[in-house]
Amino acid sequence: MQLDFIHKPSGHCENGVVSNLLRYYGVEMSEAMVFGLGSGLFFAHMPFIRLHGMAVTSFRPLPGDIFSRVLSLLNIKIKRYKFRDRERAMRTLDSLLERGIPVGMLVGVYHLPYFPKEYRFHFNAHNICVTGKEGDVYTVSDPVVVDKCTLTYDELKLVRFASGTYPPKGRMYHIADVRSKCDVTAETVRRAIVKNCNRMLKIPVPMFGVKGIRFLAWRMRKWEGRMGAKRAALNLAQIVRMNEEIGTGGAGFRFIYAAFLQEASVIMNEPRLRELSAEMTIAGDMWRDFSYNAARLIKKRDAEPITYDQLADKLVAISQKEEAIFRDLAKGFGPCKQM
Amino acid sequence: MKVNEVPQDGKILESSGVRDVCYATDENGDYKQIISVGWDAKNVALDFTWESIYEECEEIKKEVLSGEKSPLAYHLHRLIMTPEILSDYSGFSKRDIRRWCKAKHFVKLQKEQLEQLACALRISVEQLTSLD
Known part of the structure; x- marks a missing residue:
């Protein structure tokens, strides 16, 4: 059947x-x-959960969350x-x-x-x-x-x-x-955006959201001294894989979210969202630049190789960029309620 | 990322049906879906991970040949299994699996136990007892 x-x-x-x-x-x-x-944009660096013996870095909420959130917003x-x-x-x-x-x-x-x-x-x-x-x-x-x-x-x-x-x-x-389904309105979109802002800005633990990116940068600076060149490169490779792999892509998610902001700007009739979408595209490009340079470090083929410190600086820049975007979104679209 | 910047560095995905759907902006700044077959940065990260796994496997191989570790230890590493995960799939305890990673305990394994382990690792018993 x-x-x-x-x-x-x-x-x-x-x-x-x-x-x-x-x-x-x-x-x-x-x-x-x-x-x-589904407020799907997220960042988490969790050293207490291990995958293949290395800290888990995730660019997404827990599996199943997007499904639940979207359908509860649609009242299905x-x-x-x-x-x-x-x-x-x-x-x-x-x-x-x-x-x-x-x-x-x-x-x-x-x-x-x-x-x-x-x-x-x-x-x-x-x-x-x-x-x-x-x-x-x-x-x-x-x-x-x-x-x-x-x-x-x-x-x-x-x-x-x-x-x-x-x-x-x-x-x-x-x-x-699906009988009680309601349509996507400006209010639904606004609630989803606010929720995503809260997730990125307001979780009071340093491992999540924009703080999580800084946390990863802070840990990355110490990798080489703590675990040697080989292990550090393996950790970096794991992050690039998590960042770029199909279905989990971190940079890719920024672009998807930017595409969402474009659609949202039409639904909410809010040209400001389109500008923020362009900003988000820049954040996505910064993530891709990070992956590109990380791959160069892993390959070690350059005469003047990039260091972990420089990569960490890139991450800090990304976190500042994303924080600015989400603060803008939060300011423009309603009170940031505590989750 | 612009539409014409979407990488098409096929290396790993080409032979399978798996593809990467990327989002990129066209000349008007509107987002479009583009299907990609991979990106070099990602391929490098994947290759590096597998290379280092194989390197470690070669070291374990030497220890197996010197009679210290068992072929099980080699296959565990080659198949990126851990005693915890294999214990889940096979039903043996983690402690037993760690013990069998040493050659002196591995030789005492019964035929049925070997079959059960090989089945959980999805290899044949001949493979499990050799270094293939």
């Missing part, structure tokens, strides 16, 4: 799944809009699951598919067969959407793949219960009821 599901690739996996799911229920919304309404009812029993997780999925409901879910990429081998790390925050089942084979709409792909029962079970940092534990979600 196959659902009549239109698959469109996207820049970030969760946006893609949410926007494809919404389209199935007749709500046409661009990826950028989903990302913006959703259902989220988490399982302990693997067979039950698959049975529930099957029964939902039989009722004609496409199901988004969280998977680990380590065992995903259609991913290139080089990308298969123990990264457990990838989103896919299951849209049909023929016998033992599931049809999967993965937003980072151009076409729909397939996974067997055993493969899907394995990736849904991947192990490692932040195990997905069979997490899945679907849209339950």
Whole structure:
């Protein structure tokens, strides 16, 4: 059985799944809009969570957050699951598919067969959407793949219960009821923007938001002395990968958010947002410049190599830039309520 | 990023169906979606990570040949597994897996245990007991 599901690739996996799911229920919304309404722009550098033995740097909120936020703003009812029993997780999925409901879910990429081998790390925050089942084979709409792909029962079970940092534990979600849906208005967009400002500016812990970028810069200056050239370069490579990798891209997210601000400026009839979108594009370009220079440091092919201090300076500049943008947004669009 | 600046440095993604969707501005400053096949900076970071994993593997290989560590230790590292993760997939305890990374404990493993480990690592028993 196959659902009549239109698959469109996207820049970030969760946006893609949410926007494809919404389209199935007749709500046409661009990826950028989903990302913006979900307040998806974020930064976190968390030394207490390790991935491959190194601190986790994330450019996104927890998986599932974008989905919940967008749909609560649209007043659409959703259902989220988490399982302990693997067979039950698959049975529930099957029964939902039989009722004609496409199901988004969280998977680990380590065992995903259609991913290139080089990308298969123990990264457990990838989103896919299951849209049909023929016998033992599931049809999967993965937003980072151009076409729909397939996974067997055993493969899907394995990736849904991947192990490692932040195990997905069979997490899945679907849209339950769209009858009470409301349209995207200027007020919805404003609330989403304010929420994103709060997330970037007001979390009172130095590891998150614009403070988090400075925190990473501060730690980066000490890497080489603390753990030697090799380990420092590995840490840097991990950050570049997190920054640029498909589905998690940090720089890419800045561009998606800039695209959202453009759309928002039309909805809210607010030309100022378009200017801020251009500013955000500059922030994204600064992130790309950071990645480019980090790659040069990793390769060590230059006569006059860039140092970790210089890279950290770049990060500080980025944090100042983003802080200015979000302070502007917060000032222009309502009182910054404490979260 | 401008539309014409979107990198197309295919190296890793080309052979698969996976693509990068990038957002870039056109001449009017409007955002457009462009599909990219990768970027050198990212490829460098990925290559470096894998190279260093393989380098460490070669060192472990030497220790295996000198009879100190077991092939399990080599395969764990090659497949970027850790005792914690393998313990989840195989059902053995972390302590047991760490013990079996030493050659003197590895040789005592039963056939069924080897099969279970190989299955969790998705390799064959012959591979698990050798350095392939």
